[in-house]
Amino acid sequence: MFSDASNWAIGAVAYLRVVTTDGQCEVGFVLGKAKLASQSGPTIPRLELCGAVLAVEMAELILDELDHKPDAVRFYSDSKVVLGYICNESKRFFVYVHNRVQRIRQTTSPQQWYYVPTNQNPADLATRAVPASWLTDTMWFTGPEFLHKPHQPETPRSFELVDPEEDVDVRPQLTTLATSLRESELASERFQRFSTWEYLLRAVSFLIHQIRSHRTNSTVTCKGWHQCNQPRTPEELQAAKIVIIKAAQRDAYPEECVVLLENRAIPKSSTILNLDPFVCDGLLRIGGLLRHASVNPEVKNPIILPKQSHVTRLLVSHHHAKVKHQGRQFIEGAIRAAGLWIVAGKRLIGSVLHRCVTCCKLRGKLETQKMADLPSERLSSSPPFTYVGLDVFGPWNVIS
Ligand SMILES: [Zn+2]
Numbered sequence: 001m002f003s004d005a006s007n008w009a010i011g012a013v014a015y016l017r018v019v020t021t022d023g024q025c026e027v028g029f030v031l032g033k034a035k036l037a038s039q040s041g042p043t044i045p046r047l048e049l050c051g052a053v054l055a056v057e058m059a060e061l062i063l064d065e066l067d068h069k070p071d072a073v074r075f076y077s078d079s080k081v082v083l084g085y086i087c088n089e090s091k092r093f094f095v096y097v098h099n100r101v102q103r104i105r106q107t108t109s110p111q112q113w114y115y116v117p118t119n120q121n122p123a124d125l126a127t128r129a130v131p132a133s134w135l136t137d138t139m140w141f142t143g144p145e146f147l148h149k150p151h152q153p154e155t156p157r158s159f160e161l162v163d164p165e166e167d168v169d170v171r172p173q174l175t176t177l178a179t180s181l182r183e184s185e186l187a188s189e190r191f192q193r194f195s196t197w198e199y200l201l202r203a204v205s206f207l208i209h210q211i212r213s214h215r216t217n218s219t220v221t222c223k224g225w226h227q228c229n230q231p232r233t234p235e236e237l238q239a240a241k242i243v244i245i246k247a248a249q250r251d252a253y254p255e256e257c258v259v260l261l262e263n264r265a266i267p268k269s270s271t272i273l274n275l276d277p278f279v280c281d282g283l284l285r286i287g288g289l290l291r292h293a294s295v296n297p298e299v300k301n302p303i304i305l306p307k308q309s310h311v312t313r314l315l316v317s318h319h320h321a322k323v324k325h326q327g328r329q330f331i332e333g334a335i336r337a338a339g340l341w342i343v344a345g346k347r348l349i350g351s352v353l354h355r356c357v358t359c360c361k362l363r364g365k366l367e368t369q370k371m372a373d374l375p376s377e378r379l380s381s382s383p384p385f386t387y388v389g390l391d392v393f394g395p396w397n398v399i400s
């Protein structure tokens, strides 16, 4: 089956090809058909597709009428666009092309479709005005030359869509994204990105400020999502501190936090059992014996900090810098005065001290210059004034 189309007409032609046992090829004209193209002005690829449909319909008719069914039916088109449409598995088409491709694939498979150059396509004659008397001189009745050869030329077995982005009949690819939002506490692994407590505090307080500026009855003057140049208020910083420490505690002591919020006893295996913890403002604090003492509640019931948390390390470094890089006891005192209690904190403080660059410099040993060997003249006894040294320039300060 050969099909073709022009602006005026679409056409298809069928041949029956027989190969004898001694390799002889006989080709016979079976049926040819031409139709005027629609006047509504469809594009050439659409007309070529109509031609392909015509070929499929003719093939069905012929196969119905033939008593002896052929071994194979091959369809030839000179339009790579149409072959691309028929072989397509990935893109979707608009209705016109979609319906016709469906029709073609109803009774044929893409493996039956082949490409033929226009000059070897006999259906091309059906789409042009050719006087009947000339037809005998053309391949209309005899079929193209290659049909007479025992071996058919190889053509690609699969065809890609031609310029699918430019083709108006190919539906543009739409990507739909679904965003699923999960409400969760601020996870403390995000804090790993911060190298100092100040940066972390500033970032979280900025987030809190943004949240507040979105509230309708907010007390802040800023509105909506904005770049904020104002400094953060102490109240915002305090809120940020609570959020950060809460996240760190939730990560380190998830079970204890849940149990204490429900007013149940914490498990015996808990590492903070002997601290007699309780929850106040959502933070785990140390119980202890000073409940009735008239001292600052921050000092009375310090906040529990897990030793392995990045937040704790940042806080230790922060207080270490605050006491101007003084020793262990000063840091411990500063942390305690800030109302914090680090579980097994001595080792962590030691590790922070050990890694502090400023401390390494301050506590480092004074380096001394290694002396070079004395010259041999100074080591052998000889009469006075045998060797004379002269200091011409005086000392030069290399490092001031
Ligand atoms: Zn603002």
Ligand SMILES: [Zn+2]
Residues within 6 Å of the ligand: 320, 325, 353, 356, 357, 358, 359, 360
């Ligand atoms: Zn230091």
